[in-house]
Amino acid sequence: MAQIELVDVEKTYGRPKRGHEARKAVSDLSYVIEDGHFVSLLGPSGCGKTTTLNMIAGLEDISGGEILIDGRRVDDLDPDKRDLAFVFQDYALYPHMSVYENIAFGLRMRKVPKNEIDRRVVDAARRLDIDHVLDVKPKSLSGGQRQRVALARAIARRPAVFLFDEPLSNLDALLRDQTRSELKVLHRELNATSVYVTHDQEEAMTLSDRIAVMSRGRLEQYGSPYEVYHEPATEFVASFVGKPRMNLFTVQRQEEGRYVLPGTAFALDIGAVGQDEIRAGLRPEECDVRAPLPGEDPHGHVVAVEPLGNVSDVHVAVGDLEFLVRVPGFGSYDVGDAVMIDHRGARLHCFDRTTGVRLPVG
Ligand SMILES: Nc1ncnc2c1ncn2[C@@H]1O[C@H](COP(=O)(O)OP(=O)(O)O)[C@@H](O)[C@H]1O
Ligand SMILES: [Mg+2]
Known part of the structure; x- marks a missing residue:
């Protein structure tokens, strides 16, 4: 169970210089991510997607407003108390550990019993079709397999919320399409609230229950794929969503x-x-x-x-x-x-x- 609510969330990096107001990386962000929904944060590079995701994760402080998970304010809660798992673009695997150890690591840290760890690692590895490489080190894997290890590590945690930051952008086109389809199947099976950062409107359209379209740190529209495609709230959304361009x-x-x-x-x-x-x-x-x-x-x-x-x-x-x-x-x-x-x-x-x-x- 996890519903995420953003209320007037704002972020300013660094301190304002005297006489100058610091530029806001994001501002006026207000929307609700319903429990079990897959929500994409979509927009061009620099529009504030990663900043927003990091604030939900607790990796960045918020400068204004509040974030609630299941109605409870989390702005001051440590990242590891928020029951969420992060999947990054660059996989962030430990090079000296085997695939098994990489998937198990977070569970060991949380003192999950050994046989339960084993069950979860094997289950996650099977779902992602990497159960035959559990003993090898990440460096001998392809990019696609490494990303699967990162996904398996997140799944084994069984978090209430999955956070993804452009997880497919380092994969080649064919593998990207394939992994995208698998992510959709995984979400249907696991049904956990997911927040997914991407600049790719096609990924956002195909995967999401709702899309938050952002530009220059602001929310342009929060709606279903149908709504952002057929009823774009602004000219920016109209030009960004849909290929070829409107x-x-x-x-x-x-x-x-x-x-x-x-x-x-x-x-x-x-x-x-x-x-x-x-x-x-x-x-x-x-x-x-x-x-x-x-x-x-x-x-x-x-x-x-x-x-x-x-x-x-x-x-x-x-x-x-x-x-x-x-x-x-x-x-x-x-x-x-x-x-x-x-x-x-x-x-x-x-x-x-x-x-x-x-x-x-x-
Ligand atoms: N650690 C940081 N320090 C200062 N400015 C930052 C930092 N991280 C991001 N920014 C700025 O905040 C804005 C939003 O960045 P980001 O959230 O990374 O965008 P996106 O993920 O959509 O590409 C950009 O102008 C970026 O330069
Ligand atoms: Mg980013």
Whole structure:
């Protein structure tokens, strides 16, 4: 059992210099991680993910606000009193100990009885398919196996909370996908609250019950994968989540409810928003391209086609904008073709031009 609650959590490293306020690494973080949920902290490098995780772990003091685990304040509790296990990007294994000893070490420190240690080490090693290397030293293992040892060590602890800091980022692409699937299975089996730091939106989407999207030390959105993908709360979330990236552009009011991309025939019926200029977003995979009908003014022309096999990315110059449309198969368009962007099947996302906050439309 472990529910984690952050209330106005803030972190400033170091002391402020005289006359200067120290820069906050994170601020105003408030959200609840429900018991048993897998929650990703997602955002670009430097946005405060590791800082947040370390504060939950107790490896860093918090500068303001509070953190509660099951309703109990833990800001002053030592890391080893918090019942959590950490899995780092660089594995942090002891080189002079065997795999068995690495997995068992934390249990010995906690004075777990010997036969219980043995049971847990063997069980964790089996789950991660490393039971045949228990006697060897980490240096003779592959990167993927080392990461499994680190995972097994965390699992053997049977903690209430797992904390992961970019655990897959040192693995090559194939192994990363495979380990990601295994992590998902493990979480379903163990059902322990998990907090997972990543800059990879695909990892966050595939693994999580909830995603905390962060930018510059602040929370942009806390929601399910469906919500951050289909109802991004800010333009930042819209641009960060989803691959290929959402088309985002500024449109101007032509008449009430109708907005155009300046200098083009590309128009959107947005409804009454009450602003002359807004940011609009359309996902490449929800749009289509088509040939103009006779007499129709084309939106733009194709500048590049990138076939990926199952889909093709068609780049269309629309005024100053390069609009991306992902079409099925190899597509039937060539560079230079005049085309219309068909967005009838697409969800339209609109954001305030200055604040980036989502605007209700439609
Ligand atoms: N020990 C530290 N001392 C001073 N500044 C730090 C320290 N750790 C992180 N920071 C700063 O805090 C911000 C957030 O860093 P971090 O939490 O590591 O981001 P992320 O994990 O998202 O890449 C960055 O600006 C970083 O430079
Ligand atoms: Mg980090």
